[in-house]
Amino acid sequence: MKRLVYFISCLAFLVLWSSCRKDFEFEPSTGNLEFSRDTVYLDTVFTNIGSSTYNLKVYNRSDNDINIPTLGLERGEDSEYRLNVDGMPGRTFQNVELLANDSLFIFIETTIDINNLPSTDGEFLYTDKIIFDSGANMQDVDLVTLVKDAVFIYPDRDNATGIIETLTLNVGGEQIETDIQGRYLMPDEFTFTNERPYVIYGYAAVPNGETLTIEAGARVHFHADSGILVSEDASIHVNGLFSNDPEALENEVIFEGDRLEPIFSDVPGQWGTIWLFEGSVNNIFNYATIKNSGVGILSDGNPDAATDKLTITNSQIYNSSNFGILGRNTSILAKNVVINNSGQSSFAGTLGGKYNFTHCTIANYWRNSFRQFPVLLLNNFTETSDATIIADLTEANFNNCIIYGNDNPEFILDEINDNTNPVLFEFKFSNCLLRFSDPNNNFDGENYNFNNTELYEGNRFNDDPHFMEPYENQLIIGENSGAIEIGNPSFVSGTTQFDILMETRPTSPNPDAGAYQHTDF
Structure with a gap:
């Protein structure tokens, strides 16, 4: 019995000893590592703004546990990149162990001050390498980042308290303090050029009586919860131009977030809004693209302005987490808008107002969440904690437009009547392609009497617009579109003689509805 116990004890010891020795026997790397990619592109970043975190996976395909003697950035501690190797931060590492047929993650980030780089002329391609081992066993993976210089506009911060400057608005001669973080633009900031992009933190406010001019080709980027505020008696003029030369500089003006990595290119809600404050005047947008905001344009008040508060032409608004354009008792003129x-x-x-849309494509193919409202909403009221406020909808005309989406119905006319103080609710849809189906008769009343030619004339309902790629914001219409030749030539004049791509709009036969003439794609 004693011999049996002794034998079992010795066997157990041998097993444990051999397994322990194997666990700690790491062989030097032989230069046969494999990588998930041979170059890591950290895409484009603005100077002094941190990049996203990128990863590289390193594989040991052999049956042996290995030790990588050295792993680190070629530029060493002077590199603008930062690494994290299996949870350990740094720029250089020694004796990194990797088990047989296993892998490890390397995470890579960067924050680069372009002022510390050689002469850049506005941008600089910064590179480095991750070096694995040395001598004959050395392997490497390239790191590449494009760094852009920019004009930064941001509010002051009190160094002692950390409190960020907020806006005080002059409304009707009265100073009103707000909790909106931001500051007023200075006189040398009243013109945005195309020389360098602009990056805005908080709200950049146009002072009373001044005009912010944004020149063709300008790029305006916003940090989270940021935007532009146009105050009382102030204006914004966005002067984009069209260019059909694919090799020419893009001359439209683009408003978007400040994250330039491709994964952020179509993410809604990255920044706030362009807010046309009540009392602002003569705001003009031409050839602008506004994308990835909370609300693309918020226009407040002045429904009876002699010149429409907002005139927007040849422009596109995409990926707004709430509204593309939100008007609150205001006046808007829109032509060739998508x-x-x-x-x-x-x-x-x-809350009422005055709206005229001609040759516009108002669509909604949102699929990020449940959508409560239709493509187009008109009402004449707003609810407050104390009361329901009602105002006149003096006119809302939609001429030669497409109003369509992935829900049904796609427009609602929400009117409240005040018998003691009657208000106007005037609207008309003319020669439009509309999506509206109501099999359960949930919508009744004269507002939905499609036979009333004072409200609806020359429209087509529920016929596929045949958009190119509506979920990808490509809303050109094809040869099978229900919008072809349903437009009224009388609405073709001035800006609308051409579509948004500067294609001539025919008047005989009839033009297509929407912002685009159809094409074969």
Whole structure:
């Protein structure tokens, strides 16, 4: 019995001893590592703004546990890149162990001050390498980042308290303090050029009586919860131009977030809004693209302005987490405008107002979440904690437009009547392609009497617009579109003689509805 116990004890010891020795026997790397990629592109970043975190996977395909004697950045501690190797931060590492047929993650980030780099002329391609081992066993993976210089506009911060400057608005001669973080633009900031992109933190406010001019080709980027505020008696003029030369500089003006990595290119809600404050005047957008905001343009008040508060032409608004354009008792003139992918409505005219849309494509193919509202919402009221406020909808005309989406119905006319103080609710849809189906008769009343030619004339309902790729914001219409030749030539004049791509709009036969003439794609 004692011999049996002794034998078992010795056997157990041998097993444990051999397994322990194997666990700690790491052979030197032989230069046969494999990588998930041979170059890591950290895409484009603005100077002094941190990149996203990128990863590289390193594989040991052999049956032996190995030790990588050295692993690190070629530029060493002077590199603008930062590494994290299996949870350990740094720029250089020694004796990194990797088990047989296993892998490890390397995470890579960068924050680069372009002022510390050689002469850049506005941008600089910064590179480095991750070096594995040395001598004959050395392997490497390239790191590449494009760094862009920019004009930064941001509010002051009190160094002692950390409190960020907020806006005080002059409304009707009265100073009103707000909790909106931001500051007023200075006189040398009243013109945005195309020389360098602009990056805005907080709200950049246009002072009373001044005009912010944004020149063709300018790029304006916003940090989270940021935007532009146009105050009382102030204006914004966005002067984009069209260019059909694919090799020419893009001359439209683009408003978007400040994350330039491709994964952020179509993410809604990255920044706030362009807010046309009540009392602002003569705001003009031409050839602008506004994308990835909370609300593309918020226009407040002045429904009876002699010149429409907002005139927007040849422009596109995409990926708004709430509304593409939200009007609140305001006046808007829109021609050749495309709006798509909005978390609520692509266009909402609320609390009455005055709206005229001609040759516009107002679509909504939102699929990020449940959508409560249709593509187009019109109402004449707003609810407060104390009361329901009602105002006149003096006019809302939609001429030669497409109003369509992935829900049904795609427009709602939400009117409240005040018998003691009657208000106007005037609207008309003319020669439009509309999506509206109501099999359960949930919508009744004269507002939905499609036979009333004072409200609806020359429209087509529920016929596929045949958009190219509506979920990708490509809303050109094809040869099978229900919008072909349903437009009224009388609405073709001035800006609308051409579509948004500067294709001539025919008047005989009839033009297509929407912002685009159809094409074969």
